[in-house]
Ligand SMILES: NC(=O)C1=CN([C@@H]2O[C@H](COP(=O)(O)OP(=O)(O)OC[C@H]3O[C@@H](n4cnc5c(N)ncnc54)[C@H](OP(=O)(O)O)[C@@H]3O)[C@@H](O)[C@H]2O)[C@@H](O)CC1
């Protein structure tokens with residue numbers, strides 16, 4: 001599990017050490033770790049695996065992120081690397097500058113670059129004497145290096161890159177798009193301009209091959225879009241680790257998912273394993289019912305009760321004879337949890353069942369066609385953490401429109417805004433609806449609503465293959481989620497090994513994250529390649545059977 005923190009969370013842990021005058025030591029530890037990762041990349045760039053003869057360009061901002069870069073440059077110099085620092089702010093970390101220069105590193109400044117608040121500011125007297133490169137010169141210095149270290153902005157920055165630094169990165173990216181070769185890019189702490197706390201990434205950004213961060217991972221490393229720009233992440237311990245408090249986001253990795261997956265014991269029966277009721281599909285869209293019930297079967301649900309029309313029931317049974325089918329209403333059957341919504345559209349009787357599930361006491365996965373009913377019901381009160389909404393960004397836009405219509409919020413983000421800051425909007429949707437929200441995307445975000453008893457829990461799941469983006473993949477996820485939620489409904493303590501946060505309301509977020517995690521793992525069972533939903537569902541069995549025993 002990766003515990004990811006906000007910049008403020010890390011700063012709070014650093015503060016006592018800074019107050020005690022250990023700031024320089026922290027920075028040098030950070031920079032030493034950073035230089036080691038750079039060395040690994042530089043050795044790979046040199047056919048003989050040597051550091052001498054390799055070149056590094058460091059883009060250096062005005063804050064401590066630039067300080068890390070300059071100190072790392074001094075360590076690289078000591079190892080024989082040729083280092084050029086290009087100062088992109090109106091000032092630069094004085095001790096870092098001194099250290100790099102003392103070891104023969106060259107320092108230049110980017111012409112026309114002012115401060116963040118005023119791009120027209122002249123360079124500070126401390127750096128005005130350095131030779132100025134125009135953008136074209138800086139660009140060719142960068143492109144001819146073996147490695148570019150991005151140390152312009154870190155956790156203390158606000159907004160994206162600006163002015164000449166932004167233009168330089170834009171020009172560099174244009175060259176990069178045209179050429180398969182080029183320098184390795186290593187980011188110091190976070191990719192410059194990416195918001196460390198939300199993962200927002202205002203263009204332009206220098207996509208990294210690797211990022212080296214300090215003390216702990218930041219939120220931006222585990223949520224989209226920041227995660228996609230981070231490359232390989234290394235966390236360098238700097239002595240603050242024991243002082244870190246509550247992570248902002250938990251990333252569950254494969255081993256966490258498999259170790260925490262709830263497994264039946266010898267005393268379990270099909271009922272104690274959790275009975276899942278499914279309201280999905282219509283005569284026009286029967287596929288969603290077939291795929292979601294099949295996925296729940298493959299995930300090992302104790303028992304599945306499917307409610308729907310006769311023709312859909314026939315198809316569900318033909319695919320999965322294990323499913324108990326009827327045309328009952330939800331209040332007529334006893335289940336531990338519900339799954340409602342896949343493939344439910346333009347059908348009054350299924351819509352009525354969906355409505356009944358939204359209003360039912362039991363926990364429920366509310367997907368696709370159930371999201372509107374769920375959002376509308378918020379007008380009558382919060383849904384409860386045991387209701388799990390599973391929108392993608394486009395569906396979340398719709399949910400927000402409903403919430404705005406009911407006066408629950410003034411701000412209804414569109415899909416683009418949601419995709420730019422998914423962790424923010426998933427958290428906000430959970431808070432507003434009172435439900436657990438699982439937002440599907442490049443990384444899947446799960447947020448609990450939070451309450452007086454328990455802080456909001458936020459999780460992120462990666463590992464999904466891009467091949468997963470196919471019709472029916474969401475129905476498969478819904479079935480997996482339904483199965484695990486039904487189990488957790490019957491065994492409230494089943495996920496406690498994940499941590500204290502996985503108890504109480506947090507257990508629904510934990511269950512949803514495990515479901516999303518298994519879905520993602522199932523997409524990669526045989527490496528990268530097409531995974532149609534039927535294969536995906538069969539892979540779930542393989543994921544759960546072959547590992548984590
Ligand atoms: N704390 C510690 O002990 C440790 C911290 N560590 C390191 O410190 C980093 C955080 O350092 P930080 O707080 O100095 O912030 P950071 O991001 O370098 O720069 C902020 C400055 O940049 C500017 N600026 C802001 N926005 C801008 C924009 N959009 N575009 C352009 N410029 C912009 C603005 O200055 P201005 O230009 O206005 O003068 C502002 O003052 C952290 O990421 C880690 O690397 C490690 O060494 C471990 C020990």
Ligand SMILES: [K+]
Nearest residue numbers: 150153190192
């Ligand atoms: K950076």
